[in-house]
Amino acid sequence: MAALRVGTRAVEGRFQGNGNGGGGGGVAPSVRLLAANRDGKPRGSHSAAPGKLRRRGGPMPLWRVAVFASVALNVATLALLLHHYATSPPPPPQHHSHDDAAPAARISSGSAGAARTTASSMAPSTGKPAVTPDSVINLDHGDPTMFEAFWRETGDAAELVIPGWQTMSYFSDVTNVCWFLEPELDRQVRRLHRTVGNAAVDGYHVLVGTGSTQLFMAALYALAPDAAVAGQPVSVVSTAPYYSSYPAVTDFLRSGLFRWAGDADTFAGDSYIELVCSPNNPDGAIREAVLASRTGNGRAVHDLAYYWPQYTPITKRADHDIMLFTVSKSTGHAGTRIGWALVKDTAIARKMTKFVELNTIGVSKDSQMRAAKGGGWRAAKVLAAVSEGYERRPEQPKGTVTPPPPPPRLFDFGRRKMVERWSMLRAAAAASGIFSLPDETSGYCNFTNQTAATNPAFAWLRCDREDVEDCASFLRGHKILTRSGAQFGADPRYVRVSMLDRDDAFLIFVNRLASLG
Amino acid sequence: MAALRVGTRAVEGRFQGNGNGGGGGGVAPSVRLLAANRDGKPRGSHSAAPGKLRRRGGPMPLWRVAVFASVALNVATLALLLHHYATSPPPPPQHHSHDDAAPAARISSGSAGAARTTASSMAPSTGKPAVTPDSVINLDHGDPTMFEAFWRETGDAAELVIPGWQTMSYFSDVTNVCWFLEPELDRQVRRLHRTVGNAAVDGYHVLVGTGSTQLFMAALYALAPDAAVAGQPVSVVSTAPYYSSYPAVTDFLRSGLFRWAGDADTFAGDSYIELVCSPNNPDGAIREAVLASRTGNGRAVHDLAYYWPQYTPITKRADHDIMLFTVSKSTGHAGTRIGWALVKDTAIARKMTKFVELNTIGVSKDSQMRAAKGGGWRAAKVLAAVSEGYERRPEQPKGTVTPPPPPPRLFDFGRRKMVERWSMLRAAAAASGIFSLPDETSGYCNFTNQTAATNPAFAWLRCDREDVEDCASFLRGHKILTRSGAQFGADPRYVRVSMLDRDDAFLIFVNRLASLG
Incomplete structure (x- = not known):
């Protein structure tokens, strides 16, 4: 070294x-x-x-x-x-x-390619x-x-086997507002929040997205018409320093529904969508919404991607209208591209679901099942593995000499x-x-x-x-x-x-x- | 019955x-x-x-x-x-x-829910x-x-085991224009097209998307500025009957870059993006582009989701500028949400990649690896399994009496x-x-x-x-x-x-x- x-x-x-x-x-x-x-x-x-x-x-x-x-x-x-x-x-x-x-774009030689080297099996x-x-x-x-x-370290505990014929349908649960959410992921998301105590889940819809970025766009789509005035796109704001993706993702399609309007601290209007990232990306500050609409045309989206015990003390159970989370930051599985939203209002949950339907016709089931533990599946999966690490162990049966090793935390x-x-x-x-x-x-x-x-x-x-x-x-x-x-x-x-x-x-x-x- | x-x-x-x-x-x-x-x-x-x-x-x-x-x-x-x-x-x-x-939205009772019943392990x-x-x-x-x-029927051949620590990074190949494309999926996509002969791959970039719908939006995003005139959104057209998602996906965010303009047959302008779906959804017709721009401001996107031998004779090797495919229709794995684009032009491929980056920061690696066969992975995966069914078998070694069963086709x-x-x-x-x-x-x-x-x-x-x-x-x-x-x-x-x-x-x-x- x-x-x-x-x-x-x-x-x-x-x-x-x-x-x-x-x-x-x-x-x-x-x-x-x-x-x-x-x-x-x-x-x-x-x-x-x-x-x-x-x-x-x-x-x-x-x-x-x-x-x-x-x-x-x-x-x-x-x-x-x-x-x-x-x-x-x-x-x-x-x-x-x-x-x-x-x-990658600025590095690649740009030659449309022959097959690339295969990574080693353990890489x-x-x-x-x-x-x-x-x-x-x-x-x-x-x-x-x-x-x-x-x-x-957790090894087999989080390993998942997916037979080829599984998860072929677009649908996961047609009785749910979020019809492409695997019921088992719904269950494991609620379980983990109850275990950690960082967000309320009772009375909330769980929605799944291809990472929380997709759900961020879905929230803008769902909230914009409510807040929009006279056909103008609604202003999207966040206190600086704000996550660099917020302006980029808000504006890249030049939507007529919403438009980036910069720092919430200097925003003068009364109709807006305020993005509240807490702990904040980039500076880790604990944040609250800074705007309050007099006309009721202001909405807030709480991005709580980093509100987990490895990053910050869990000081209260968050219970905002729309809260965004992602496995990328909670468990580290960024390549799995799974985020979720906790949404109070059913109409908003439906509109956010509609966004994901139009954008990508749902979310990878393989990834959802990886992020959850299935009932009859062969192996425990990621979120369940985390919850299990912190749930009370059953008492040792009499006669047992060595207790099983504690689950990884x-x-x-x-x-x-x-x-x-x-x-x-x-x-x-x-x-x-x-x-x-x-x-x-x-x-x-x-x-x-x-x-x-x-x-x-x-x-x-x-x-x-x-x-x-x-x-x-x-x-x-x-x-x-x-x-x-x-x-x-x-x-x-x-x-x-x-x-x-x-x-x-x-x-x-x-x-x-x-x-x- | x-x-x-x-x-x-x-x-x-x-x-x-x-x-x-x-x-x-x-x-x-x-x-x-x-x-x-x-x-x-x-x-x-x-x-x-x-x-x-x-x-x-x-x-x-x-x-x-x-x-x-x-x-x-x-x-x-x-x-x-x-x-x-x-x-x-x-x-x-x-x-x-x-x-x-x-x-689902119109069926659900709307009550944000308790955990749902767990599906049986074999369902x-x-x-x-x-x-x-x-x-x-x-x-x-x-x-x-x-x-x-x-x-x-194919059973274990398409089964995939993903250890929990795999595929955690956002990145798949930083040397590729499409930096979130798993190299093995790139290889298997090219292999399958070569086996079937339905599309040219040499000289093309392979891009991956969360289903081909995301790549459809990516193509509009990439082509629009070229075709846009005087800051107006470019007209997106397709010959009727056209896939019902085309107008919905084009317009749901009211983009200032592109706008649905209906039936290509009755379109009068000279700047446009023409969507050519062949075989056509909904009517199965074999289609060619019907518009030709005098000013060079017209572009075509070929949606070839159904150009596979189970649906239609493969009459030629397609070699259009942008061609879209998806596992949903080729192998039936809709829940996996993997589509791909074959793109000739490097600048267009970069812009399409940028769209996916801004929209969802890449595409689920779990799904990509499911859709591909990895070098060192334990099991063959879906696309590879299809190609294998049609590739020449090695000759039987001498002394072998019963040949192995042919791979499923x-x-x-x-x-x-x-x-x-x-x-x-x-x-x-x-x-x-x-x-x-x-x-x-x-x-x-x-x-x-x-x-x-x-x-x-x-x-x-x-x-x-x-x-x-x-x-x-x-x-x-x-x-x-x-x-x-x-x-x-x-x-x-x-x-x-x-x-x-x-x-x-x-x-x-x-x-x-x-x-x-």
Whole structure:
């Protein structure tokens, strides 16, 4: 494993040609670590290193050694944990990376293709290359491959066998509003929410979508006519920084029903659809709706993709009108493309269902059955496996000597990982001296019955060097791919960094980040 | 098995209250069977019984006995075949039906629900009830459950095991334009087209979608800006009768990029996207594009969902710019929601990929791997299983006495079924004396190397009774659900009837149809 290279600056120079050539001297460490919030936004404070940065020329000061030791300790701890939880997958055959907006289009040579190499039978299905200390590290997307290690461990428990003749029909339950929802997925979604206590399910319809993105569009489609005024598209808003997909997905078809209208904080109208993402993508902040319609023409959609115990304390049972969730972030199965909505109103649920019918005539049954545990199926499936980890075990029958091993617990795994990673990232940012992160917040978690810190799935990282106006470009120059703050309606000095990649990629990232000061 | 009830008219009376109370006397049979084309449309002739219909009062004439015997013979043959190919699935717990547009919404009681009954382990996943001779028979959608019998037979060959930790990433191949396409699905799609010879694949990109509907929208999105004039949405047209989803899917989001403009035959502009469905849904006609743009602002999308040997002779290798296919109709796996596009132009392929990225961030990997055969996977999967049925077997090693059984052949199964069903349907329509069907056409099939008839996946059925102006309503009164010709831009005397349902439902349908004269 590569040692932390605090102080090395191999390729940094090329990004300073247009700015100042470099500073000099040292800065008091305490200032860097305890800097006040310098962000203009009222929400979400941000511990920032001071803006004026110097290059290190002299011997390494004591505080730097301490930080180095702290980070190294974390790395060593993680290395030990790796032996328990992860085996790095074998490298896929090709080695490419891609940029923000169009993952592959700008890389491919464009030649319509012959058959490609077949991945080894034990390699996970992903087009991303294995990483080395010199690799490009792609943390642009929230690809949740961190969870692979957990699911490898659970083994057969989440394995599913689908005979070829199963699930051929379009229909899953013609008596349900969402006629393409497998009844077993409905049941497992409700069970998991009851187990975790993060959302109310009684009195709600469960709708399934091809990821929660499809259900986001479905919600806009269902809510728009109610809120639309005089045939104009309804305004879709969200407080900045907002998830970069919201404007893109709202506007790409130039719908006459809805139109992106930017930051909810500066929105003046009274008819709108407000998107409330909590914990927020990109910055992890806990959010409430900020708008209240006087005329009753305002609606809210709550995107709760990250409201799970590995990321944040579960402080209350959410009971909003429309709540969106996805397996991508709860269990890590992004490639399965299953999201769900909890919807109170039957008419809205019907319109959302209609959207999915017109868009894709339902949702893959294979994926639904993978995300659920079927009654008569041969193997337990993903959501059921998670619930089982936290349900009360039956008492041991008399005469039994060794109790069966406890079922694997996803949220324990996830929280442990996230705590470790955030600790390492904070240490690395501090070591760099030029990056800052939002302050850690905490709360009492009703699920774990203890106080817990938030450990967001993304880091909202700010580059405090005065000569760096575009943090994403700066990091790209160091072969770290992130998403620019500009895409979230925020300052390009910020970037969003995925915290959910595989261990090896994450380790190289924090190593490299710490070295960029 | 219910006998054909030719001449029984149990519930018909209730639909004649507003029309004529009934006719009388008999009509010469030869006229009914050999009636000329009475359809206004120039394409696709239609054998029609004469318009004036009478009730049968006297003894059954000889021709009627002959038709009865012919239909009964078909039923008996099918019954025998059923013993080979099908076992009727156990009945799902509930018994409901639904209407055309919103499959479930109008039936459900709307109560957001408690968990539903779990399907038995061997029941296929479908919300549709098992049928009895008195059931409502729902042939509105093209639900391809006919193929279940084939895939039950193939057994383990198409079974797939997915460990829980597989396919977690969003990415499948970052070097490909379609970065979420599993390379193995790419390979199997090309292999199958090469085996069948129905479409060119060299020089084409393969794109995957959540069914071909999503790729249809993707094509509109990709082509629209090229064809759009002065910021106006481009006109989307198709020759009537056109697939009922085309206008619905084009317009439901009121896109500013494209807009439904109806029948291509009457379209006057020069900028357009023409949808060419061949064989055509609903009437099975072989189609070519009818428009030619003088300015070069016209584009065509070829929907070849039904261009497979079970439905039509493969007369040439199609090589259009954009061709759409789906497993729903080729192999019958509708619930898997996998479609693909073959696209020549790289820029168009990128835009289509972008659509799927924005719409659903890719396509279920579980479904893709089900639709393909993976290199190291434990079991053959669907497309590979089909190709294997038709590829040359290796020679028997010396000393082997009994050769291994030949692999199951999907297109043989499908064609045999379709020939039987069309034969039964034509006999039943003739027996009824009030229904007519498009004439049978045939051609030389390059895949089977013999002349074959077209056996479309839908029947485009015309009710010739003068007092029936809405055939779908008339049939609904007899508990047969179909889709009205009005939804296809055609006369409501026509209906579209799915020919792909399970054997038991199809048998009850033809029985009942024959009895409606």
